[in-house]
Amino acid sequence: MTSGAAEGSSLSRDAKDALARQPVSAEHCRAALRAGLVLYGSGEPGASGAREFRTQRPAVARLLWSLLDDRKDRPIRRIPGSRLRRLPTYAIDAGPEQPARRPSARCDRRMELRAAFLACGSLSSPARGYHLEFVPGTRAAAERLSALLRAEGLQPKSGLRRGRPLLYFKNVDAITQLLATIGASHAVLHLEDVRALKETKNRIRRLVNTEAANVDRAASAAAAQSASIAFVADAYGLGNLTPALREVAELRLAHPTETLAELGRRCNPPVKKSTVNGRIAALARLAARLGDRNASALARR
Numbered sequence: 001m002t003s004g005a006a007e008g009s010s011l012s013r014d015a016k017d018a019l020a021r022q023p024v025s026a027e028h029c030r031a032a033l034r035a036g037l038v039l040y041g042s043g044e045p046g047a048s049g050a051r052e053f054r055t056q057r058p059a060v061a062r063l064l065w066s067l068l069d070d071r072k073d074r075p076i077r078r079i080p081g082s083r084l085r086r087l088p089t090y091a092i093d094a095g096p097e098q099p100a101r102r103p104s105a106r107c108d109r110r111m112e113l114r115a116a117f118l119a120c121g122s123l124s125s126p127a128r129g130y131h132l133e134f135v136p137g138t139r140a141a142a143e144r145l146s147a148l149l150r151a152e153g154l155q156p157k158s159g160l161r162r163g164r165p166l167l168y169f170k171n172v173d174a175i176t177q178l179l180a181t182i183g184a185s186h187a188v189l190h191l192e193d194v195r196a197l198k199e200t201k202n203r204i205r206r207l208v209n210t211e212a213a214n215v216d217r218a219a220s221a222a223a224a225q226s227a228s229i230a231f232v233a234d235a236y237g238l239g240n241l242t243p244a245l246r247e248v249a250e251l252r253l254a255h256p257t258e259t260l261a262e263l264g265r266r267c268n269p270p271v272k273k274s275t276v277n278g279r280i281a282a283l284a285r286l287a288a289r290l291g292d293r294n295a296s297a298l299a300r301r
Helices: 010-020 027-041 058-067 106-120 139-151 172-181 185-235 243-254 260-266 273-300
Strands: 051-055 077-079 089-095 121-123 132-134 157-161 164-169
Touching: 010 058, 010 106, 010 121, 010 185, 027 051, 027 058, 027 089, 027 106, 027 139, 051 058, 051 106, 058 089, 058 106, 106 121, 106 132, 106 139, 106 172, 132 172, 139 164, 164 172, 172 185, 185 243, 185 273, 243 260, 243 273, 260 273
Parallel strands: none
Antiparallel strands: 051 089, 077 089, 121 132, 132 164, 157 164
């Protein structure tokens, strides 16, 4: 990173360390990786044209150093952390090298994207929400990186942070696609595990909430049914009902919390839930008629 900023979550640090240790055999891929690290991990070149690469991950610093042809003349310098930034920063004189044009080969594009993540990328812990970002050191580097991402079918969002360009993703599918593209398989598996766990928890939560809502609705309906039947018993008399209605009425009053299906199994002979529901509805209509009749009688008085 050009500013030595904090590296973010442990997942981000682990992903970078794993990527930095992955061997790259093809010389053109090594060249793309080296040039990308210099471009995205360095600020504007100084008056002499030299560029300084900085990172807080020693594995990333060792990776760039191993890719340099004249590594003996450009040792890794360790800069102690400050009071605000306790982690040390590792710096390398990266020279003037930078990619002249965007690579046309897919493998070289992906090596440069890997370099961008190693140099100026950060991956948040999924517990805080899905977020992967790049903070390149220059606007030109940000524009180049955005074009490389779009070439892979990824559409980053952009913004500014303290005057520096920012490219980021919040969609987990885009993040996992990008991590898979640059070879961060361990991070992909971790995100998929977290996503599966979250989806399972959400599904269980929805089922529990649905079941609780169903129980509440059933309890409210049973209470209303019991109230209607009690009114019929007082105003009309359960003995005046047909045997089928009287049976359901007595069962509901005796078992106020049971479901209609459970009441149906108690009938003699057992009947279906729909049959019990029809009889309960008939009792409710009778209660309504009796209520209207009582209201009319009171009005005539």
